[in-house]
Amino acid sequence: MLKLPIYLDYSATTPIDPRVADKMIPYLVEKFGNPASRSHAFGWEAEAAVEEARVEVAKLVNADPKEIVWTSGATESNNLALKGAAQFYAGKGKHLVTVKTEHKAVLDTCRELERLGFEVSYLDVKDNGLLDLEVFKAALRPDTILVSVMLVNNEIGVIQPIAEIGEICRAKGIVLHVDAAQATGKVVIDLATLKVDLMSFSAHKTYGPKGIGALYVRRKPRIRLTAQMHGGGHERGFRSGTLATHQIVGMGEAFRLARLEMGAENERIRMLRDRLFKGLSDIEEVYVNGDMEQRVPHNLNVSFAYVEGESLLMAVKDLAVSSGSACTSASLEPSYVLRALGREDELAHSSIRFTLGRFTTEEEVDYAIRLLHDKIGRLRELSPLWEMVQEGIDLSTVQWAAH
Amino acid sequence: MFTPVYLDHNATTPVDPVVLDAMLPYLSSQHGNASSRHEYGRAARRAVDEARSKVAAALGAHASEVVFTSGGSEANNLLIKGVAACLKPGLLAVSAIEHPCVIRPAEQLRKRGWTLQKLAVDANGRIDGANFQAVMAEQPRIVSVMLANNETGVIQDVESLAAQASAAGAWFHTDAVQAVGKMAVDFRRLNAAGVHALSLSAHKIGGPKGAAALVVDKRLDIEPLIAGGGHERGLRSGTENVAAIVGFGVACELAAARRLANGERLLALRRRVERGLRALGATLFGQAAERLPNTVCFAFPELDGETLVGQLDRDGYAVASGAACSSANPEPSHVLQAMGVAPELARGAVRVSLGFVNTDAEIDGFLVTLQATVLRLHQLTAMAV
Numbered sequence: 001m002l003k004l005p006i007y008l009d010y011s012a013t014t015p016i017d018p019r020v021a022d023k024m025i026p027y028l029v030e031k032f033g034n035p036a037s038r039s040h041a042f043g044w045e046a047e048a049a050v051e052e053a054r055v056e057v058a059k060l061v062n063a064d065p066k067e068i069v070w071t072s073g074a075t076e077s078n079n080l081a082l083k084g085a086a087q088f089y090a091g092k093g094k095h096l097v098t099v100k101t102e103h104k105a106v107l108d109t110c111r112e113l114e115r116l117g118f119e120v121s122y123l124d125v126k127d128n129g130l131l132d133l134e135v136f137k138a139a140l141r142p143d144t145i146l147v148s149v150m151l152v153n154n155e156i157g158v159i160q161p162i163a164e165i166g167e168i169c170r171a172k173g174i175v176l177h178v179d180a181a182q183a184t185g186k187v188v189i190d191l192a193t194l195k196v197d198l199m200s201f202s203a204h205k206t207y208g209p210k211g212i213g214a215l216y217v218r219r220k221p222r223i224r225l226t227a228q229m230h231g232g233g234h235e236r237g238f239r240s241g242t243l244a245t246h247q248i249v250g251m252g253e254a255f256r257l258a259r260l261e262m263g264a265e266n267e268r269i270r271m272l273r274d275r276l277f278k279g280l281s282d283i284e285e286v287y288v289n290g291d292m293e294q295r296v297p298h299n300l301n302v303s304f305a306y307v308e309g310e311s312l313l314m315a316v317k318d319l320a321v322s323s324g325s326a327c328t329s330a331s332l333e334p335s336y337v338l339r340a341l342g343r344e345d346e347l348a349h350s351s352i353r354f355t356l357g358r359f360t361t362e363e364e365v366d367y368a369i370r371l372l373h374d375k376i377g378r379l380r381e382l383s384p385l386w387e388m389v390q391e392g393i394d395l396s397t398v399q400w401a402a403h
Numbered sequence: 404m405f406t407p408v409y410l411d412h413n414a415t416t417p418v419d420p421v422v423l424d425a426m427l428p429y430l431s432s433q434h435g436n437a438s439s440r441h442e443y444g445r446a447a448r449r450a451v452d453e454a455r456s457k458v459a460a461a462l463g464a465h466a467s468e469v470v471f472t473s474g475g476s477e478a479n480n481l482l483i484k485g486v487a488a489c490l491k492p493g494l495l496a497v498s499a500i501e502h503p504c505v506i507r508p509a510e511q512l513r514k515r516g517w518t519l520q521k522l523a524v525d526a527n528g529r530i531d532g533a534n535f536q537a538v539m540a541e542q543p544r545i546v547s548v549m550l551a552n553n554e555t556g557v558i559q560d561v562e563s564l565a566a567q568a569s570a571a572g573a574w575f576h577t578d579a580v581q582a583v584g585k586m587a588v589d590f591r592r593l594n595a596a597g598v599h600a601l602s603l604s605a606h607k608i609g610g611p612k613g614a615a616a617l618v619v620d621k622r623l624d625i626e627p628l629i630a631g632g633g634h635e636r637g638l639r640s641g642t643e644n645v646a647a648i649v650g651f652g653v654a655c656e657l658a659a660a661r662r663l664a665n666g667e668r669l670l671a672l673r674r675r676v677e678r679g680l681r682a683l684g685a686t687l688f689g690q691a692a693e694r695l696p697n698t699v700c701f702a703f704p705e706l707d708g709e710t711l712v713g714q715l716d717r718d719g720y721a722v723a724s725g726a727a728c729s730s731a732n733p734e735p736s737h738v739l740q741a742m743g744v745a746p747e748l749a750r751g752a753v754r755v756s757l758g759f760v761n762t763d764a765e766i767d768g769f770l771v772t773l774q775a776t777v778l779r780l781h782q783l784t785a786m787a788v
Contacts, residue, residue, distance in 0.1 A: 005441055005442050005443070007443060009436075009439060009441065009443070012435075012436040012438075012439045012444070013434060013435065013436035013439075013642065014434070015431070015432075015434040016430050016431065016434060018431065021430045021431055024430065025423075025427075025430075028417075028418040028423055028426070028611055029417060029418055029420075029423060030417070032415060032416070032417040032418060033414075033415065034411075034414040034415035034606075034612075036414075037411060037414045037415070037721075037723065039411075039709070039712040039713065039716060039721070039722065039723050039724050040407065040411065040712070040716040040721035040722070040723075041407055041716060041721065042407070042409060042411070042721050043414070043721075072473030072474075072477070072613070072641060072644070073473075073641045073642060073644075074641075075629055075631045075632065075640050075641035075642070076473070076629050076641060078631060079628070079629045079630060079631065103631065104631045104632045104633075104640070105630070105631025105632060105640065105641070106631070107631075108630035108631040108632070108633075108640065109630045109631060111630070112630050202642075204436075204642060209430065209644075209646065210436075210642055210643065210644045210645055210646065210647075211473060211613040211614070211644025211646075211647050212613070228480075228628065229476060229477060229480050229628070230480060230503075230504065230507035230508045230510075230511055231476040231479070231480070231502070231503045231504030231507050231508075232476070232502075232503050232504065233503070240476050240480075240503070240504055240507070241473065241474040241475075241476035241477055241504070242415065242474055242475070242476065242604075242606065242612055243612070244473075244474075244606075244611070244612035244613030244647070245612060246611065246612065246613075247612070247613050247644075247647075313440070317441070317442075319441075320435075320439070320441035320442060320443050320444075321441070322439060322440070322441070
């Protein structure tokens, strides 16, 4: 039996892998020490677990464990990276470059930095969601100190050309921050070769718990940050606050499993995603959002033309999917990411993001295909626009009466 | 198997089994993101809302006054920096015995044009009334005084201090991280006296690490520390840590329900420890002050605290030589120094912080071990001299 609603929203959050939960629970109960307690075995045991997890997080991205700073999540990592670097390097310049399709955690932080006197360029993307490197190069100025580009987009799953961006930034001595919250376990990240200076990670997008993330801070060449959270001087002064041992242990185990299993898992998920794509592509007037090649295998984001967005989400409530990202889904605004791709409001409104994951089955995908065929058909039967299109009327020539 | 006796509950506490049971579904099948609109998301949202109501109820606050954060340090940073960001720079006063996560952010504000005044305490660790009045006369914009101290357990008369601070036109904050669960903490009553914000943390009261809250009077303007998505009424962005928040809610509920019984039990245990310590000739800090029922801070003249604590650990008793987060710091405690304790004696400081799971037998065992350890260390010291 299928459990409804079917969860196809792995980019909003993933379930905790049961193997991860099993490792976490002892650290809530018998191994409950504060890792900062230096005077007894309870503390040392917790500290050892924290350091073991740090090694696992570093291994997934081929970094040194000393380059990993724990935070409460990718949002905090993004805030620490951007504000921390901007404030530290403000003496060199006050210009930042980012992209219009970044996560709110980057965009809102940039807005805050603007209020504090920094200048930020928000770059357009091509209609496939990818950053044009020529546009990027042209945006860099002598006073540019920091660039922030995400590795994998949360809504459309496209993979930005971070290796190339890294080369460009390094040559100019500009600090590069990359939000990799959606990338871990989906694409290979090798920080020994990528010229990335700061990278944000999240556990709960990779089968770990919510409430824990990390920031990679490069040591060679050394990147400095102004701390944003002050107190007991935890995390070598980068981030004060008691470390949540069980969550850190969970992130370490989740990242260890990702390292060991991502190769096989991604192939399985790609097969399911392609099955979903194929199953939907015989519905008329369906448009894929974002490049299909430079994209993680977990994501399919499509717009159904001539269907009203809200009714669409209501009609597919047996599927736990999202339109836009979870963080902005409370608003009825069309996705700013899809609009940045040049999608008109109508198509942006009637989009669905399907994100598949470790526990998605073929049966679930087939159910989703059948349901969408059925529901899209019915919604279009109710749509006067669809009727006009069927009658061969070119809607762009219609003069709508104002009301 | 040999399990050491844990006497360091002010550093952190084990998660209560009832709390764990409430959390477990959110570590498995209930995995939604509270911002998602589908059923998984709505279930997570309901859980967060319910926990918020529980935290509020335990403190006599309204649910809309509770802002969840990742920890007590974040709550204190948010309050100090976030309130300061909405005000014109002026005078900021925090007590000299605050936790570093209040003192350090306050020091940071100097870079933004603020003047920092540290409020003095007397020999028993209580706010010095004359000094406090003098500072209030200078009309500080923000005042922060902790409800109970993490190292000594000394309780401040926050209602009276807040009333004076409010009368002087200041916003008043109290760090109640160590107080909640160990003494009555009623935000409505504190708020009426002039307290505008209060911090508390889950892992000090049988909840998980990774969840805490700032309880705030809505008249107080706060600039968020963490931007991006506008969670927590825009005061704290980031995907809600649902499991930890659920655990926090239940921990608050339990703490409120058990406080009276636990308080008596803890006080009886503390008195037992104190009788033993006096018999051994220890100096007890903050003796004349009202203190948390679970905390004793003491020293033996001429004995190094680190050495003593290390030996006790080997003998199966986990205690602290100061606050957990500054344990790596060889400097004597800033709290004891502010109380005028000589640095040599302060270096001997040991903190015992009890939990209601501790037993009389454990205390007696601890005292016997302590006596033997002190005797041995004295002999070693005598030989070295």
